[in-house]
Amino acid sequence: MEKEYVNKYYMTEVDAFEDSIYCHHAVMGDSYVAEHMHKKGQFLYTEGGVVFLKTAKKSYFLPARHYIWIPAGVKHSIHPSSSNVVMRNLYFPKYETDTNFYEKINIYPVNDLLIELIMFTNRWNGNIFPVEEPKYSIAKAFKLILPELSHSELPLALPYxxxxxxxxxxxxxxxxxxxxxxxxxxxxxxxxxxxxxxxxxxxxxxxxxxxxxxxxxxxxxxxxxxxxxxxxxxxxxxxxxxxxxxxxxxxxxxxxxxxxxxxxxxxxxx
Structure with a gap:
C-alpha cells in the first residue's frame, strides 16, 4: 500500500540535508503540485495515468514506461491526470563526477533493468545518509548508472x-x-x-x-x-x-x- 501523498513535503524535507539522497513513493492524492524547485536533481517515474510537468518554457508529457530527469534549480509544477497516479521520486545531491547529462531536463524510456532498480528503491522512503552503508552506495549507484541506461531521449515536450x-x-x-x-x-x-x-x-x-x-x-x-x-x-x-x-x-x-x-x-x- 502506497503512502498518502503529502503536498508540502518538497519544501520541508527534500533539501533539509545537503548530502542525503531522498526517496519518496506515494499516491498523488491532489490535483497538482504547485510550482517549486529543489537543490537536488530529481528522478521522477509515475504510474497509473498521464502526468504533465510544466516549466517556464515547456510542457513535458510523462507517459508510462518513461522517466524524467529534472536538474537542480529548475522550477516546475506537476499535473497528473488522476489523483490515483503514483509518483516514485529520488532526489540526488550533486557529485564531482556528474556529467552534462544531469544538467538537462529530459524524458527517457525505462528498460527492464531500470524497472528492477526502481522496484528495489520502493522499500525506501525519506533520507538516506552517506553513513548508511550499503544503502547509500546502492542509491548513489542508481543515479550514476542513468546515463548508461538512457541513450534515447524522447521529444515529449512542447514549448509555449x-x-x-x-x-x-x-x-x-x-x-x-x-x-x-x-x-x-x-x-x-x-x-x-x-x-x-x-x-x-x-x-x-x-x-x-x-x-x-x-x-x-x-x-x-x-x-x-x-x-x-x-x-x-x-x-x-x-x-x-x-x-x-x-x-x-x-x-x-x-x-x-x-x-x-x-x-x-x-x-x-x-
Whole structure:
C-alpha cells in the first residue's frame, strides 16, 4: 500500500540535508503540485495515468514506461491526470563526477533493468545518509548508472508560444486534433501567408509546423491510450489518421515503440 501523498513535503524535507539522497513513493492524492524547485536533481517515474510537468518554457508529457530527469534549480509544477497516479521520486545531491547529462531536463524510456532498480528503491522512503552503508552506495549507484541506461531521449515536450496569433493557432490545432489539418488551409484560416506561418513556428517554437503538429498528435494519442483506454484504431482516428499503419509508424518514430506494444508494456510496480 502506497503512502498518502503529502503536498508540502518538497519544501520541508527534500533539501533539509545537503548530502542525503531522498526517496519518496506515494499516491498523488491532489490535483497538482504547485510550482517549486529543489537543490537536488530529481528522478521522477509515475504510474497509473498521464502526468504533465510544466516549466517556464515547456510542457513535458510523462507517459508510462518513461522517466524524467529534472536538474537542480529548475522550477516546475506537476499535473497528473488522476489523483490515483503514483509518483516514485529520488532526489540526488550533486557529485564531482556528474556529467552534462544531469544538467538537462529530459524524458527517457525505462528498460527492464531500470524497472528492477526502481522496484528495489520502493522499500525506501525519506533520507538516506552517506553513513548508511550499503544503502547509500546502492542509491548513489542508481543515479550514476542513468546515463548508461538512457541513450534515447524522447521529444515529449512542447514549448509555449508567446505571439497572440500563434497561441490562437495552437488552440485551433488542439481543438481540431481529429482532423488532418493542412498547412495551407491553416494559413488561409488565419489570414496569413504560408511563409509567415512557417516563420512563426520556427522563430517562436524552434521547430517546424510538421514537427510541432506531429508531437502534439502523438502526445494526444498517448493520453487517449492511457487515460481513456481506447483501442489503437480508435486513437488513430481521434488524432486525425485515416491509415492505421501510418499512425503506427509515426508513433513508433516519436515514442520508440509501436502503439500496440506500448499498451501491452504498461508497467505498474507492486
Amino acid at each position: 508560444p508567446q505571439h497572440t496569433k500563434l497561441k490562437d493557432i495552437i488552440k485551433y490545432l488542439e481543438a481540431n486534433i481529429s482532423e488532418n489539418v493542412n498547412f495551407k488551409t491553416l494559413a488561409q484560416n488565419f489570414d496569413i501567408s504560408e511563409r509567415t506561418l512557417a516563420r512563426f513556428f520556427q522563430k517562436e517554437l524552434n521547430m517546424s509546423f510538421i514537427q510541432y503538429y506531429t508531437i502534439l498528435r502523438m502526445l494526444t494519442a498517448l493520453k487517449l491510450l492511457l487515460d481513456e483506454k481506447l483501442s489503437v484504431n480508435e486513437v488513430a482516428l481521434k488524432v486525425g489518421y485515416s491509415s492505421l499503419p501510418t499512425f503506427s509508424n509515426t508513433f513508433n518514430k516519436v515514442i520508440g515503440v509501436r502503439p500496440s506494444d506500448y499498451v501491452k508494456n504498461q508497467h505498474t510496480l507492486l
